[in-house]
Amino acid sequence: MATVSEKDGMFWSLVAWGGGVVAFLVVYVVTRSLFGGTAPDGLVFAAVAFIVVASVLTARLGPRDADPVVPHAAPVAAPRPAVMASVAAPVAAAPVVQPVEGHSERVSEAAREAARLAADLDAPVATPTRPERMDAPRDGTPDNLKKIKGVGPKLEELLHKLGYYHFDQIATWTPEEIAWVDTNIEDFPGRATRDDWVGQSKVLMAGGTTEFSQRVDRGEVY
Known part of the structure; x- marks a missing residue:
């Protein structure tokens, strides 16, 4: 029916x-x-x-399916302490995930770099001091300062005006003197520090050569 x-x-x-x-x-x-x-x-x-x-x-x-009747759920009793402990045990015993290989090294390197930058920021700022100058080059002949990477014809002329003609003058500049030069070379602030003029001059003063000075000697520059 x-x-x-x-x-x-x-x-x-x-x-x-x-x-x-x-x-x-x-x-x-x-x-x-x-x-x-x-x-x-x-x-x-x-x-x-x-x-x-x-x-x-x-x-x-057309007819619709009647909504299913959901029986009332019986109240769930709170688990006893012993049961809760047994449930929590597997969670506590879960293995610790090991860091990806190389990750700790990268973190350490980043920490060292951050410490170095912080030390640089905390370091006292050098008071610019003008290096000792000369009125004219020795024997009337200056060194070819263009062999120093970063010193072109214009900068060489400016260094002559400031009283610097020889590699041995530049090689002895102190941080305070480099700071003075960096702030007094027109249109090229910071160039002495960026290109390490002191380090290059020490090599050239001793009669050595750099890759850049060799290019200058071959006429490939300027």
């Missing part, structure tokens, strides 16, 4: 199909009256209308 919900579903199904039949007849009559033509032409449009209307009404009016 059909239940109430089944009877209700059959009723709405009949309504949907009835609507499809009505749509079939209406479309068939309208198509024939407007466009004329043979019976198969009207039947095609009417059949499409029947399928569309019946499907839409079935989807709209």
Whole structure:
């Protein structure tokens, strides 16, 4: 024997199909009256209308599944201390994840670099002091200061005006004297420090050569 919900579903199904039949007849009559033509032409449009209307009404009016009845959940008793301890034990025993190989080294290197930068910031700032100058080059002939990387013709001329003609003069500059030069070479502030003029001059003063000075000797620069 059909239940109430089944009877209700059959009723709405009949309504949907009835609507499809009505749509079939209406479309068939309208198509024939407007466009004329043979019976198969009207039947095609009417059949499409029947399928569309019946499907839409079935989807709209068809029975819905009743919402499932959720039984009342029984209250859960709080676990006893012994049970809680047994549950917590596996969590406590979970293995410790090891750091990715190389990660600790990178962290250490970053820490060392941060410490170095902090030390540089805390270091006292050197008071600029002008290096000892000369009124003219020895024997009237200056060294070729352009062999120092970073010293071009313009800077060499400026160094001569400031009284610096020889490698041994530059090689003995102290940090305070380098600071003075860095702030007094027009248009090239900080160049003496960046290009390590003192280090290069020590090599050239001793009769050695640098890669840059060799290029100057070969005429590849300037």
